[in-house]
Amino acid sequence: MSLVTEVTTAIAEAMRQKDAPRLSALRMLKAAFMNKAVEKGHELDDAEARQVVSALVKQRKDSIEQFLAAGRQDLVDKETADLTVLESYLPPAADPALIERAVTEAIAETGATSPKDMGKVMKAAMTKLAGQTIDGKVVNELVRAKLSGA
Numbered sequence: 001m002s003l004v005t006e007v008t009t010a011i012a013e014a015m016r017q018k019d020a021p022r023l024s025a026l027r028m029l030k031a032a033f034m035n036k037a038v039e040k041g042h043e044l045d046d047a048e049a050r051q052v053v054s055a056l057v058k059q060r061k062d063s064i065e066q067f068l069a070a071g072r073q074d075l076v077d078k079e080t081a082d083l084t085v086l087e088s089y090l091p092p093a094a095d096p097a098l099i100e101r102a103v104t105e106a107i108a109e110t111g112a113t114s115p116k117d118m119g120k121v122m123k124a125a126m127t128k129l130a131g132q133t134i135d136g137k138v139v140n141e142l143v144r145a146k147l148s149g150a
Contacts, residue, residue, distance in 0.1 A: 004043070032055075032056055099129065099138065103121070122140060122143055
């Protein structure tokens with residue numbers, strides 16, 4: 001079952017269970033899928049749908065950070081609930097050892113020697129980690145640390 005179909009089924013289930021917070025998050029996700037499909041001009045495949053989910057997860061994390069700084073606990077709670085629902089549609093997070101290995105291989109492949117080569121290394125590392133749930137910030141910090149020490 002495709003991810004888009006899975007979300008549609010989950011919406012119906014949330015309606016039956018009268019689970020308003022989950023229903024709200026799922027409807028937001030479905031709307032994002034529909035917007036992206038219109039933008040692309042075709043139905044989304046699973047890889048594209050996962051990119052949409054990843055983008056929404058990143059937005060929620062950024063929002064939580066901002067709301068915490070502003071002291072808006074009510075909005076933090078809502079965004080956290082949405083985040084939990086969204087993360088359930090992503091594959092499990094990549095193993096830190098796998099990320100470390102991908103970064104090390106990317107540095108070796110690109111011949112990077114200094115922080116100015118960071119763009120090349122990030123591109124190679126993210127390509128190696130494609131299809132996995134990874135936080136770009138974590139990869140970025142790891143690449144920066146390795147290149148600074150290289």
